[in-house]
Amino acid sequence: MNLLRQGYVTGPALGALWLVVLSVTVSVAMSFATGEAFRPSIVLSLAWGAVAGAGVVAFGRTRVVQLAVLAVMIAVIAVGIGPMETGADTGALAGLIGAAVLGAAFATSLAPILKDVVSGSLGRHEFEAAIIRFLTGFGYIFFTAIVLIPFYVMVMTSLKNQSELIQNPLDFSIDFSKGAELFRSYDELFSDFNFGTYLFNSFVISVTTVFITLAFAIPGAYAVARLRFRGQAAFSRSILLIYMVPMIVLALPIYIAFSMTGLRNSFIGIVMIYPVTTIPVALYMLQGYFRGLPSEVEEAGLMDGLSRLAVIWKITLPLSLPALASVSLYVFMIAWNEFLLAFMLLDDPSRFTLTRGIAALNSSEIPRQHLMAGSVVATVPIMALFLGLERFMTKGLTAGSVKG
Amino acid sequence: MADATPPSGTGPLGKREARLAWGLLLPTIAAVALVVVLPLLAIFWISVKPVALADLRAPEPVLREDLRGGPEVVGDEAQIRYRLRNSSQDRPISAVSFSDVVPEGLVVQSVDARCVLEGRDLSCDLGDWEPGHRETLSIPVVVEQAYFDNDVAPQDSAASITGQSSNVLTNSDFTLDNFARVFSGDEFFEVVWVTLFYTVFGTIGALVVGLFAALLLNKSFRGQGILRGLYLFPYVAPVIAVAFAWLILFDPFSGSVNALLVQMGVSPQAINFFGERPLALIMVTVFEIWRYFPLSFLFILARMQSIDSDMFEAADMDGASPFQQFWYLSVPQLLGILSVLFLLRFIWTFNKFDDIFLLTGGNAGTRTLTVNVYEQAFAVSNIGAGAAVAVVIFGCLLTFSIFFLKYISQEEGL
Numbered sequence: 077m078n079l080l081r082q083g084y085v086t087g088p089a090l091g092a093l094w095l096v097v098l099s100v101t102v103s104v105a106m107s108f109a110t111g112e113a114f115r116p117s118i119v120l121s122l123a124w125g126a127v128a129g130a131g132v133v134a135f136g137r138t139r140v141v142q143l144a145v146l147a148v149m150i151a152v153i154a155v156g157i158g159p160m161e162t163g164a165d166t167g168a169l170a171g172l173i174g175a176a177v178l179g180a181a182f183a184t185s186l187a188p189i190l191k192d193v194v195s196g197s198l199g200r201h202e203f204e205a206a207i208i209r210f211l212t213g214f215g216y217i218f219f220t221a222i223v224l225i226p227f228y229v230m231v232m233t234s235l236k237n238q239s240e241l242i243q244n245p246l247d248f249s250i251d252f253s254k255g256a257e258l259f260r261s262y263d264e265l266f267s268d269f270n271f272g273t274y275l276f277n278s279f280v281i282s283v284t285t286v287f288i289t290l291a292f293a294i295p296g297a298y299a300v301a302r303l304r305f306r307g308q309a310a311f312s313r314s315i316l317l318i319y320m321v322p323m324i325v326l327a328l329p330i331y332i333a334f335s336m337t338g339l340r341n342s343f344i345g346i347v348m349i350y351p352v353t354t355i356p357v358a359l360y361m362l363q364g365y366f367r368g369l370p371s372e373v374e375e376a377g378l379m380d381g382l383s384r385l386a387v388i389w390k391i392t393l394p395l396s397l398p399a400l401a402s403v404s405l406y407v408f409m410i411a412w413n414e415f416l417l418a419f420m421l422l423d424d425p426s427r428f429t430l431t432r433g434i435a436a437l438n439s440s441e442i443p444r445q446h447l448m449a450g451s452v453v454a455t456v457p458i459m460a461l462f463l464g465l466e467r468f469m470t471k472g473l474t475a476g477s478v479k480g
Numbered sequence: 481m482a483d484a485t486p487p488s489g490t491g492p493l494g495k496r497e498a499r500l501a502w503g504l505l506l507p508t509i510a511a512v513a514l515v516v517v518l519p520l521l522a523i524f525w526i527s528v529k530p531v532a533l534a535d536l537r538a539p540e541p542v543l544r545e546d547l548r549g550g551p552e553v554v555g556d557e558a559q560i561r562y563r564l565r566n567s568s569q570d571r572p573i574s575a576v577s578f579s580d581v582v583p584e585g586l587v588v589q590s591v592d593a594r595c596v597l598e599g600r601d602l603s604c605d606l607g608d609w610e611p612g613h614r615e616t617l618s619i620p621v622v623v624e625q626a627y628f629d630n631d632v633a634p635q636d637s638a639a640s641i642t643g644q645s646s647n648v649l650t651n652s653d654f655t656l657d658n659f660a661r662v663f664s665g666d667e668f669f670e671v672v673w674v675t676l677f678y679t680v681f682g683t684i685g686a687l688v689v690g691l692f693a694a695l696l697l698n699k700s701f702r703g704q705g706i707l708r709g710l711y712l713f714p715y716v717a718p719v720i721a722v723a724f725a726w727l728i729l730f731d732p733f734s735g736s737v738n739a740l741l742v743q744m745g746v747s748p749q750a751i752n753f754f755g756e757r758p759l760a761l762i763m764v765t766v767f768e769i770w771r772y773f774p775l776s777f778l779f780i781l782a783r784m785q786s787i788d789s790d791m792f793e794a795a796d797m798d799g800a801s802p803f804q805q806f807w808y809l810s811v812p813q814l815l816g817i818l819s820v821l822f823l824l825r826f827i828w829t830f831n832k833f834d835d836i837f838l839l840t841g842g843n844a845g846t847r848t849l850t851v852n853v854y855e856q857a858f859a860v861s862n863i864g865a866g867a868a869v870a871v872v873i874f875g876c877l878l879t880f881s882i883f884f885l886k887y888i889s890q891e892e893g894l
Contacts, residue, residue, distance in 0.1 A: 295504035305498035322831030451721030
């Protein structure tokens with residue numbers, strides 16, 4: 077441990093690891109951006125990173141050292157013994173851009189990571205702080221990559237055509253000269269696959285679910301939060317138990333019952349089921365919020381002659397608008413994303429929701445860019461809604477417990 | 481003066497409050513009872529019934545009616561033909577009877593022994609039908625002018641046919657075959673093992689990754705809000721969209737990840753990520769971690785931001801290093817939320833169906849208990865066996881819940 081805490085060991089070690097992280101990141105990013113061959117060389121990355129780390133520790137974190145690191149990186153990559161290799165047929169420009177990006181990223185980020193790492197032995201504080209800075213940098217890259225890559229692939233695949241996809245699965249560059257032709261799969265989805273109807277169905281079902289859920293959950297949550305009655309504690313616990321019941325267990329008898337009563341393939345059937353899956357969550361989130369409201373305001377209303385129901389309507393609800401917004405958003409999200417029940421209960425293409433419609437696109441006859449275009453159509457509205465109201469959402473999710 | 485005693489028991493006001501409370505809760509209770517409790521009871525019932533997917537449609541008598549002989553002028557002879565059959569090939573129908581109205585202008589010459597004609601109303605009592613029973617009933621008629629005037633063919637007035645068939649869901653046949661089927665063989669133990677692997681590693685993975693993400697974002701800097709929103713994407717997006725995106729990303733023939741791995745020299749040939757044991761199980765677990773780390777991240781971050789920063793300053797003054805601060809200060813503060821999250825996520829991961837169903841369909845050694853319900857009920861078409869698996873799941877869940885309730889009562893915040 078003491079050996080590791082020498083500046084001459086810590087600096088090169090962190091430099092080497094950091095260059096590996098960056099060269100893998102830049103290679104992957106460049107491959108995805110251009111479709112051409114970029115390959116990180118782990119051994120050379122370790123070597124050059126260690127050299128750079130030693131250099132920074134030895135000569136201090138000055139502008140000159142940073143520029144030197146940048147120049148060396150670009151030079152060794154160009155020569156072909158650098159931390160990142162390019163294929164034989166990779167364009168010169170792409171190769172140069174890759175080298176420049178990697179060199180610049182490494183040169184600018186290495187110095188801050190090795191802040192306080194001096195030659196000689198390091199205190200525990202400085203050593204751990206340097207490691208934490210390295211881990212932080214790695215964390216940002218890692219999380220951004222794992223979150224963005226699937227969505228990037230989803231959007232880019234939807235803009236391609238089958239032969240392009242098979243030819244080079246890595247090439248996600250977009251040919252803007254095609255103009256409106258780029259969006260052909262979207263156009264076909266809406267004209268040939270009825271996605272307009274599915275979008276409308278999903279929207280109507282989700283909004284109806286939100287209203288029904290609120291109509292049931294608000295009185296229930298108020299009663300659990302404010303009114304005293306025997307069994308109150310037991311009740312608020314059993315709400316939690318309900319969302320422990322797996323949907324597939326309920327889906328089977330519901331499927332049987334709906335098959336026998338002819339409620340399959342009907343909006344009424346779906347709208348009967350969806351709210352029940354969301355009411356417990358909504359009730360739990362709302363009662364948490366209601367408990368947090370000052371009861372004095374309501375008591376003042378009662379003293380002034382309002383009935384309980386009038387108190388709920390005129391005092392409690394206006395005060396809890398933010399909570400209602402986040403609960404609505406959350407319920408909307410559950411209903412919009414619901415897949416299992418829609419899949420089991422809907423067979424008639426004119427009644428499909430978006431998720432069911434996408435499931436129907438998953439066949440070998442339909443090209444995959446349609447599948448991805450459908451996924452984008454389902455994802456974009458909920459993302460837009462969520463990003464716009466993110467504040468409500470985060471608060472609502474953490475205020476009460478949440479179903480996953 | 482009489483002693484003033486405080487009132488005991490529930491007063492009239494209290495009673496009124498309780499009545500109002502139950503009134504407000506009634507709609508919820510009714511809805512939940514209808515859609516949750518009733519199906520749960522039904523699951524137990526179905527699990528001891530020999531019922532297959534085809535049995536959901538009760539056998540019914542089917543009747544088709546037409547006029548044979550092509551009468552063209554008054555006085556022609558023709559036959560009203562009734563073609564009858566049992567829609568089921570394996571179950572009988574008892575007490576079949578039908579009634580019909582013979583159109584005006586067709587004079588019935590004779591009727592079958594089982595039928596009675598009153599005026600123009602024909603009714604027949606056909607007795608019991610064997611499975612797959614078929615017969616044709618012809619009634620000879622003579623055509624009159626009125627038939628051509630009215631232009632009403634026999635099939636225009638629909639005949640009504642009734643019969644009684646025993647429904648396997650409501651009769652008194654019981655069997656334990658479903659459970660025997662579910663528990664028999666090595667298959668069940670594989671399913672349990674897969675479920676445990678998926679649940680335990682999915683839960684712990686999502687917690688650890690979420691904790692790491694929360695540590696990253698537990699400081700304020702520009703763009704923190706954007707990153708927080710971004711890191712929630714996997715959880716907010718529809719599962720079907722992200723599952724298909726993963727499938728395309730990891731496709732063995734034209735997936736980008738395989739192309740990348742081959743190009744970088746990590747793997748000599750493409751890897752079938754979702755089609756090989758045991759890789760498929762690891763991949764669905766990784767997907768589960770990817771999709772649900774945002775949830776734990778959100779809860780852990782909320783808890784972290786409520787920790788008092790004074791404590792860390794004091795520890796800093798005393799010379800505690802960053803890792804020591806994390807281990808001795810943050811972790812104990814986070815243990816409560818971590819344990820609650822662990823229990824919740826454990827149960828929800830155990831219940832998860834969609835993810836695996838969409839990614840592998842339960843193939844390549846990824847069949848968990850919940851996927852097994854679907855497999856048995858719909859792929860093998862044995863609803864009873866599916867219900868039996870569901871009962872097993874419910875039993876496991878009941879155990880978890882007891883454990884959970886014991887814990888949740890001690891933990892605040894959730």
